[in-house]
Structures are given as C-alpha cells and as structure tokens.
Amino acid sequence: MLTLTCPCCGVAAEETELVGGGEAHLKRQGPGSDDRAFEQYLFLRENPKGVHFERWRHAYGCGKWFHVARDTATLEVFGTYSAQVSAPPDDIRAVIFERRPGWSWREFA
Amino acid sequence: MAEAVSALWGREDGARVQVRDGGLRGMVTIRADLSDEAVQRTVGEVAGVHLPERGRASMKGERALLWMSPDELLLVAPYGAGGGLVSALGEKLEGVHHLAADVSDARAVIEVEGPGVRDVLAKLAPVDLSRGAFPVGAFRRTRLGQVAAAFWLETDERAQVICFRSVAEYVFGLLAASAKDGEVGFYG
Numbered sequence: 001m002l003t004l005t006c007p008c009c010g011v012a013a014e015e016t017e018l019v020g021g022g023e024a025h026l027k028r029q030g031p032g033s034d035d036r037a038f039e040q041y042l043f044l045r046e047n048p049k050g051v052h053f054e055r056w057r058h059a060y061g062c063g064k065w066f067h068v069a070r071d072t073a074t075l076e077v078f079g080t081y082s083a084q085v086s087a088p089p090d091d092i093r094a095v096i097f098e099r100r101p102g103w104s105w106r107e108f109a
Numbered sequence: 110m111a112e113a114v115s116a117l118w119g120r121e122d123g124a125r126v127q128v129r130d131g132g133l134r135g136m137v138t139i140r141a142d143l144s145d146e147a148v149q150r151t152v153g154e155v156a157g158v159h160l161p162e163r164g165r166a167s168m169k170g171e172r173a174l175l176w177m178s179p180d181e182l183l184l185v186a187p188y189g190a191g192g193g194l195v196s197a198l199g200e201k202l203e204g205v206h207h208l209a210a211d212v213s214d215a216r217a218v219i220e221v222e223g224p225g226v227r228d229v230l231a232k233l234a235p236v237d238l239s240r241g242a243f244p245v246g247a248f249r250r251t252r253l254g255q256v257a258a259a260f261w262l263e264t265d266e267r268a269q270v271i272c273f274r275s276v277a278e279y280v281f282g283l284l285a286a287s288a289k290d291g292e293v294g295f296y297g
Contacts, residue, residue, distance in 0.1 A: 008179050009250075010163055014235040017251055060252040062178035 021055035131218030217277035225292020
C-alpha cells in the first residue's frame with residue numbers, strides 16, 4: 001500500500017484517499033507544434049522500473065494536486081512536492097541521487 | 110415556504126457509543142488566500158472563532174471553523190445564520206478576492222459520542238486516530254467506507270461527522286454498524 005504525504009495539507013494519505021494523475025512535468029504541445037512533438041505529448045509516456053515522477057490528487061482530502069517522486073519497483077517514496085513547478089526541485093533530486101546513484105528520468109537527470 | 114428538515118430525521122442508534130443525527134446546521138464555505146491578514150482578521154471577526162491551524166477545527170459554543178484545504182474554510186453555525194454570515198463577509202471583504210457561500214443544506218451532520226469514538230471512526234477511515242496523531246480539535250477530510258466525509262473531535266469522547274446530504278443514510282448506517290459492538294480498545 002502506497003502512503004503519500006500531501007504537501008498541501010500535511011496528511012499522510014493512504015492510496016485509497018488519492019487519485020493518480022499520470023506522468024509529471026509534461027509540456028503541452030498545442031496548435032502549430034509538429035506532429036512528432038504532439039504525439040510525444042499526447043501519447044508517449046515513460047514506463048520505468050525504478051525512479052518515476054507522477055502527479056497525484058488528494059481527492060478525498062484537501063482536493064489539491066501535488067507531485068510525487070517514487071520508485072515503481074520498490075514503492076519507496078523519495079518525496080512529495082508542490083504541483084506549481086515544472087521540474088523536480090533540487091532537494092528531491094538530491095534524495096534520489098543519494099539513494100539511486102546513476103538514475104535517469106527524461107531530461108531531468 | 111417548506112420547513113427545512115435534516116437528512117436523517119433525528120435518528121439515533123448505538124449503545125455505549127451513540128450515533129445520532131446532528132440536526133440542521135448553518136454552514137458557510139469560505140475560499141480566500143488564508144495567509145492574507147485582512148482575510149484572517151475579517152473571517153475571525155465575522156465567525157466569532159479564531160482561524161484554525163492547518164488540519165484543525167477551532168470551536169467556540171455553537172460555532173466552529175474547519176480547515177478544509179489551504180484556501181478553504183467551512184464555518185459551522187446555528188441553522189439560519191448562513192445568509193447573514195455570507196452578507197457580512199461579503200461587505201467586509203469587498204475588494205478582497207474571496208468567495209463566501211451559504212451551503213447550509215449541502216451536508217448532513219452526525220454526532221458520535223461514547224468511550225470508543227476513536228475506534229468507531231478508525232474502523233471506517235484510513236486515518237491514524239491515536240491520541241498523539243489525532244488530538245482533540247484535529248479535523249480530517251477523508252473517506253468513510255466508500256464516500257467522502259470529514260470529522261473533528263470536540264472532546265476525547267465526542268466527534269462530529271459531516272458528509273454530503275445525499276449519502277447521509279449510508280454514512281449513518283456505517284457508523285451505526287461500526288458502533289454496534291462498541292470500542293475495540295485499540296486506542297485504550
């Protein structure tokens with residue numbers, strides 16, 4: 001069972017109180033973007049065994065969206081952080097570098 | 110005009126732990142930047158209760174202010190007071206970005222009282238209800254069984270539960286079933 005601490009209300013919420021929102025830090029490609037970029041934005045997703053960044057919503061609690069860095073294989077949670085950022089913050093990345101040296105995820109590491 | 114009735118018509122259940130309809134209650138949703146001093150002052154004045162900390166309920170007499178989310182409070186007051194509170198907030202917060210809405214008929218209130226109130230709630234919600242993690246005055250929005258609900262502890266033996274009116278029967282049934290055998294003794 002996944003337990004994530006919501007950075008908005010500070011509650012350690014269990015999985016059934018949350019709703020997953022898929023991959024984090026996607027950059028929208030709107031009208032005028034080329035087909036390759038649009039396909040990438042709309043359909044292509046990371047599917048790592050290991051470090052992953054996701055969006056979650058505290059649906060039964062404060063209702064806010066937030067970001068989560070976790071390991072998909074071990075369910076280890078590296079941290080949760082604000083939804084109002086477009087890249088993982090340095091403190092979260094430092095935790096991951098410490099526990100998973102050599103990790104990589106898209107353009108962020 | 111039709112007379113307002115609560116969703117549960119005054120139902121009661123339980124033995125050692127009592128579950129009963131909390132009756133009609135005035136409720137006002139307040140959304141604003143809660144870190145804004147003008148908002149804090151005005152809401153405190155109009156509500157007659159000081160602003161709650163994150164994850165807390167502040168209570169005074171029949172009034173309570175519940176911390177719903179980083180930008181939302183729920184003001185609980187006697188039934189019928191909602192309209193007046195909304196206009197008072199609207200006047201005093203003119204020019205400040207905010208929302209105040211009378212939602213008195215949106216939710217049902219259920220009171221749970223007895224020595225095993227922590228156990229009764231803990232059987233239904235994914236919440237650590239131990240005294241250290243959930244002291245008197247703590248407020249939590251969560252789920253009870255399959256629906257969204259919220260509760261706060263008024264004393265160590267009395268909790269107020271709120272849920273949407275449409276699921277009041279379901280939540281009452283859950284609480285009554287959970288209270289049937291009284292406390293488990295897990296929280297001492």
